[in-house]
Amino acid sequence: MNVNLQEAKKEYLHALRLGQKQVKECSANGKNTNPYVLDEILKEGQYNSIEEIGYMEIPSDRVIGIATSGRTPAFSAGFLPLLDLESEFAAKWINLCAIHLSDSGLRDPIGCFEYMGEFYVQEGNKRTSVLKYFDAPKIPAIVRRILPKLTDEPRVIAYYEFLEFYRVTKIYDVQFCNPGQYATLLSFLGKEPGEEWTERECKTFCAYFKYFKQAYFALKGDNLDLLPEEALLLWLQIHSFSELGKLSSENLKKSLAELWNDVVSLADQVPMQLRTEPAKDGKTNILTRIILPKPEKLVVAFVYQKDPKHSPWTKGHDKGCKHIEKVFKDSVIVHTYCNADTPEETEIILDKAVEEGAQVIFTTTPQLSRATLKAAVKYPKVRFLNCSADAPYSSVRSYYCRVYEGKFITGALAGAMTENDRIGYIGSYPIFGVPASINAFALGAQMTNPRARIELKWSCVEGDSVKSFIDSGINVISNRDIPTPNQKYLELGEYGTYCISENNEIIPIGSPCWVWGKFYENVIRSIISGGWELEKASPRPINYWWGMDSGVIELQLSNKLPQGLLCLAEILKDGIKNGTIHPFNRKIVTQDGKIINDGSRFIEPDEILHIDWLCDNIDGKIPEFDEIIPFSRAMVRELGVYRDTIPKEKEGTI
Numbered sequence: 138m139n140v141n142l143q144e145a146k147k148e149y150l151h152a153l154r155l156g157q158k159q160v161k162e163c164s165a166n167g168k169n170t171n172p173y174v175l176d177e178i179l180k181e182g183q184y185n186s187i188e189e190i191g192y193m194e195i196p197s198d199r200v201i202g203i204a205t206s207g208r209t210p211a212f213s214a215g216f217l218p219l220l221d222l223e224s225e226f227a228a229k230w231i232n233l234c235a236i237h238l239s240d241s242g243l244r245d246p247i248g249c250f251e252y253m254g255e256f257y258v259q260e261g262n263k264r265t266s267v268l269k270y271f272d273a274p275k276i277p278a279i280v281r282r283i284l285p286k287l288t289d290e291p292r293v294i295a296y297y298e299f300l301e302f303y304r305v306t307k308i309y310d311v312q313f314c315n316p317g318q319y320a321t322l323l324s325f326l327g328k329e330p331g332e333e334w335t336e337r338e339c340k341t342f343c344a345y346f347k348y349f350k351q352a353y354f355a356l357k358g359d360n361l362d363l364l365p366e367e368a369l370l371l372w373l374q375i376h377s378f379s380e381l382g383k384l385s386s387e388n389l390k391k392s393l394a395e396l397w398n399d400v401v402s403l404a405d406q407v408p409m410q411l412r413t414e415p416a417k418d419g420k421t422n423i424l425t426r427i428i429l430p431k432p433e434k435l436v437v438a439f440v441y442q443k444d445p446k447h448s449p450w451t452k453g454h455d456k457g458c459k460h461i462e463k464v465f466k467d468s469v470i471v472h473t474y475c476n477a478d479t480p481e482e483t484e485i486i487l488d489k490a491v492e493e494g495a496q497v498i499f500t501t502t503p504q505l506s507r508a509t510l511k512a513a514v515k516y517p518k519v520r521f522l523n524c525s526a527d528a529p530y531s532s533v534r535s536y537y538c539r540v541y542e543g544k545f546i547t548g549a550l551a552g553a554m555t556e557n558d559r560i561g562y563i564g565s566y567p568i569f570g571v572p573a574s575i576n577a578f579a580l581g582a583q584m585t586n587p588r589a590r591i592e593l594k595w596s597c598v599e600g601d602s603v604k605s606f607i608d609s610g611i612n613v614i615s616n617r618d619i620p621t622p623n624q625k626y627l628e629l630g631e632y633g634t635y636c637i638s639e640n641n642e643i644i645p646i647g648s649p650c651w652v653w654g655k656f657y658e659n660v661i662r663s664i665i666s667g668g669w670e671l672e673k674a675s676p677r678p679i680n681y682w683w684g685m686d687s688g689v690i691e692l693q694l695s696n697k698l699p700q701g702l703l704c705l706a707e708i709l710k711d712g713i714k715n716g717t718i719h720p721f722n723r724k725i726v727t728q729d730g731k732i733i734n735d736g737s738r739f740i741e742p743d744e745i746l747h748i749d750w751l752c753d754n755i756d757g758k759i760p761e762f763d764e765i766i767p768f769s770r771a772m773v774r775e776l777g778v779y780r781d782t783i784p785k786e787k788e789g790t791i
Contacts, residue, residue: 141235141236141238141239142231142232142235144235144238145231145232145234145235145238146222146231148231148234148238148270149218149222149227149230149231149234150222152217152218152230152266152270153217153218153219153221153222153227155213155217155270156212156213156215156217156218156219157213157219159213159214159215159217160213160214160219163213163214168214169214170213170214171209171210171212171213171214172201172202172203172209172212172213172214172216173201173202173203173255173257174202174203174204174205174206174209174257175202175203175204175205175250175252175257176204176205176206177206178202178252179252179283183285183286184252184283184284184285184286185284185285185286185287186283186284187250187281187282187283187284188281188282188284189281190251190280190281190282191279191280192246192277192278192279192280193277193278193280193307194275194276194277194278195249195251195256195275195276195278195280195309196274196275196276196309196310197265197268197269197272197273197274197275197276199254199255199256199309199312200216200249200255200256200257200258200265200269200276201255201256201257202255202256202257202258203257203258203262204249204250204257204258204259205259208262211226211262212262212266215269216262216265216266216269216270217266217269217270218230218266226263229263230263230266230267233263233264233267234267234270237267237268237271243264243267243268244277245261245264245277246261246277246278246279247259247260247261247262247264247265247276247277247278247279248260248261248278248279248281249261249278249279249280249281250280250281250282250283251280251281251282251283252282252283252285253285253292253293253296254296254299254309254312255312256278256280259281261278264276291314291315291316292314292315294316295313295314295315295316295318295319298313298316298317298318298319298320299311299312299313299319301319301330301331302319302323305331305332305333305334306334306339306342307339308339308342308343310343310346310347310366311346311366312364312366313364313366313367314364314367315781316781316782317780317781317782317783318366318367318370321370322366322369322370322373324786325370325373325377325378326342326378326790326791327790327791328791334791338791341382341791342791345378345381345382346365346366346369348381348382348386348389349365349368349369349372349381349389349393350365351386352386352389352390352393353365353368353369353393355390356390356393356394356397358400361400361401361404362404362405363400363403363404367403368393368400368403371396371399371400371403372392372393372396374507374510374511375392375396375507375510375511375514376392378790378791379790395514395515395517396514396532398531398532399510399530399531399532401531402529402530402531402677402678403529405677410677410678410679410680411680411682411742411743411746412679412680412681412682412683413539413682413683413684413742414683414684414686414687415659415660415662415663415681415683415687434468434469434470435465435468435469435470435496435497435661435664435665436469436470436472436493436494436495436496436497437461437469437470437471437472437495437496437497437498437499437661438471438472438473438474438490438493438495438497438498438499439454439455439458439471439472439473439474439498439499439501440474440477440483440486440487440490440498440499440500440501440505441454441455441473441474441475441476441477441501441502442476442477442478442501442502442504442505443475443476443478444475444476445475449620449621450501450502450620451475451501452620452621453620453621453651453653454499454501454524454653455473456621456653456654457652457653457654457655457656457657458471458473458653458654458657459654460653460654460655460657460658461654461657461658461661464654464658465658465661468665469661470494472490472493472495474486474489474490477500477505477508480507480508483500483505483508483509484508484511484512487500487508487509487512488512491512491516491519495519496518496519496520497519497520497522497660497661497664498512498519498520498521498522499522499523499524499657500521500522500523500524501524502524502525503523503524503525503526503528503568503772503775503776504771504772504775505523506523506525506528506530506533506535506775509521509523509533510528510530510532510533513530513532513533514532517532520534520664520669521533521534522534522535522536522660522681523535523536524536524537525537525775525776526568526569526570526680526682526746526776527569527680527746527747527776528678528680529678530678531677531678531679534678534679534680534681535678535679535680535681536656536660536680536681536682536683537570537680537681537682538651538656538682538683538684538689538690539682539683539684539685539690540570540574540618540649540651540690541570541573541574541576541577541578541720541745542577542649542684542685542690542713542720543618543648543649543650543685543690543691543692544574544575544577544578544581544615544618544649545577545578545580545581545709545713545720546581546647546649546692546706546709546710546713547578547581547615547633547634547646547647547648547649547692548560548577548578548579548580548581548582548584548615549581549582549584549585549705549706549709550581550585550634550646550647550698550702550705550706551578551581551582551589551613551615551634551646552581552582552583552584552585552586552589553585553586553702553705554613554636554646554702555582555586555589555612555613556612556613557610557611557612558586558588558589558590559589559590559592559609559610559611559612559613560582560589560590560591560592560611560613560614560615561591561592561594561602561603561606561611561613561614561615562575562578562579562591562592562593562594562614562615562755562757563594563595563596563602563603563614563615563616563617564593564594564595564596564597565595565596565597565617566595566597566765566769566772566773566776566777567595567597567759567760567765567773567777567778567779568772568773568775568776568777568778569746569747569776569777569778570746571778572748572749572750572751572759572778573745573746573748575591575593575751575755576721576725576748576750576751576752576755577720577721578591578615579591579751579752579754579755580720580721580723580725580752581709581720582754583752583754584723585705589754590754590755590756591752591754591755591756591757592606592609592611592756592757593751593755593756593757593758594606594757595760595765596617597760597765597766597769597773598760598764598765598766599766603616607637607641611637612636612637612638613634613635613636613637613646614634614635614637615633615634616630616631616632616633616634616635617631617632618632618633618648618649618650618651619632619633619648619649619650619693620632620650620651621650621651621652621653622650622652622691622693623650623693624693624696626648626650626693627645627647627648627693627695628643628645630643632648633645633646633647633648633693634646634647634648635695644695644697645695645697646694646695646698647692647693647694647695647698647706648692648693649690649691649692649693650690650691650692650693651689651690652688652689652690652691653689655687655688655689656681656683656687656689659683659687659689660681682742682746684713685710685713685714686713686714686715686716692706692710694706719739719740721734721739721740721745722734722736722738722739722740723736724736725752726752726753727750727751727752727753728750728751728752728753728755730753731750733750747778748778749778749779759778759779762777762779762782762783774786
C-alpha cells in the first residue's frame, strides 16, 4: 500500500499541475473554470419530477458538474484537483488514488443527478476526480434523473426524444440538441424508433462512435461549437455506418477532413448566404482576371431525373441547357445526362460526367441533393449545384426561384375575377418556398378583393382537387405553374390560374414560369469571370434565390384577360422588378390570429423562404406526412417545412 501511496502522491502533483493549467486555459477562452453547479442551473419550478434510476455505469465525459456549490473551488472544469498537497482534500484524493491503483480498484458507486443528459455529482466528487484523471470511460453510479418540464424549446424536445432512444439502447453517449436528430440517426442505422437493440448492436454502435469521435477530435473538432454526434450525422449523409468499422484511422480522418468545410459551416450555425440577385455585371477586377486561369472551354453537365419527353420540369431545365449552348457556343461545351432516378444511378452518372470532363455540374431536382453532396466531396475541384431551396451544404450550392412574386400577381387577378369571392388553390408539395407562394397568392387576392377566401387543396394527396372545386361552385382555380414561357400551357387547363365558365370552358388568366436559361446564363458568366472563386472564400452554404428582377421568373398572361387587368398585372410586375412593391410588406395575420407583420416592416428573404404558416383568408392546411401519397414523400422528406418531424426511411444497419 505504501508503494501505491507514493505513486498516488506523484499522480496528485501531476493532476494538480494539469488542473492549474486547465483553469488558465478556460479563463483565457472565457469558459467556466470550475465544474457546473446544478443548483445554479436548475431553477424552482423548472422540472416535473425526479426518477430513481438506480445503479448504472455512466460515461465519464458526461459528468460535468456538482450538485451543490460547496466543493466547486476544489476542482477545475474537468474535475482535476486544485488544492495544495498539504490540504485534507489532497490526502483523501491520494488515498482514493492508491485504492484505484491497487488490485481492488475503486468500486463504490458515486451518487449523482442526471439532468438533460448530463451528470452532476452529489456524493463522490473525489472518486469522480480520480477516475476522470485516469481517463476511465465509465463511472459506477447511483443515478436520480430530473425530468424537465416539457416545453416547445428544441433542446427539451430533443431530450425527451433521447429518453425514448435510451429506453431501447441504454446508451448515454449520444446527446443531440435538436428535435428529429435521433430519428435521423436511427434511419442511418436501419432501425425504427422504439425498436429494441441487441446487446451486440449497442456495443458495436458505442465502439464505432468512439472511433469516430477520436477522428473528429484529432481534426480539432473540440474547437468547434458542434457535437461529434452532429458531425456524425453529416458524415453519414455520404458514408454508411458500417464503413466506420472498415476504415483505418487515417482514412476515417481523411473522409471527415474532406467534409470539413461543411462541418465548420454546420458548427457556425450561420444562416446560408441567400443570394437574391446575380452579380450586377458578372465581372471581376483586373487582378482577379490575371490570377485566375480560364479554361479554353468550360465543360458544363446537366443531370436530370427522368427525361425532357416525360417530365415537364426536366423539359424546362433542358430548355435552359439549350439556351446555354446557344449563348456560349464558343466558350462552353454542354453535356446532358437523363434518368438519374435512384441514388445508385445518380452516382454512376455523376462519376461519368466528371470522367467526361465536366467542370460544372447542375443536378436539377432536390431528390438528387445527397448524391450531389457525395460527388462534391469526392471531386472537390468540380463545381456542383443542386436545384433545391434549402440545402445546408457549403460543398454544393443550391438554387431556386422566387415564384411567390408571380403568384402574388396572379392572386390579384384571381381576386378580381372570382364571381363569388371563393378561389381554389392547388398546392404542389409542403416544401420550403411553397407556403410563401400560397400566402403571396392569398395576399394578392385580398388586395383586389378584401372578401376573397382561398380554399387550399394539394396535388400530393389523394383526390381530384379540380373536380372538387368545380362541384362546390368555385369558378377560379390556381393550379400548378407552367414550366416554361409557352402560351400553350395556359390553354391546357392543367397549368396556371384560370376561370371555369358556366359551360365548363377553361378561360386562362396567367401563371408565373421559370426562365431557367436566364438563370444558367448568369451562373456561367459568374464562373467564367472568376466570381465563383471569390465567393468560395466563405465556407457558408450559398443558395441562389433569384426572382423577377433577375429575369429568371416571368409572368405568362392570357390574351383573354380584360384590358384593365392586363394593365394591373404590368403595374404589379414592374413594381416587383424595381423594388417598389413587396408582396409581404403589408399587414399579415395567420390562421390562428398571430400577427406576422403589422405593415411596418419588410420581411427578410430567409424568413419568406422558411414560411410554415398560412394567412387568415386561407381555408385549408398544410398536409401531414402520412396524408401525402407515396410518390411525393421523397421530395417532402428532403425539403418539407416540417422535415425534422418526418419519419425517416431506414438506410443502413448496425
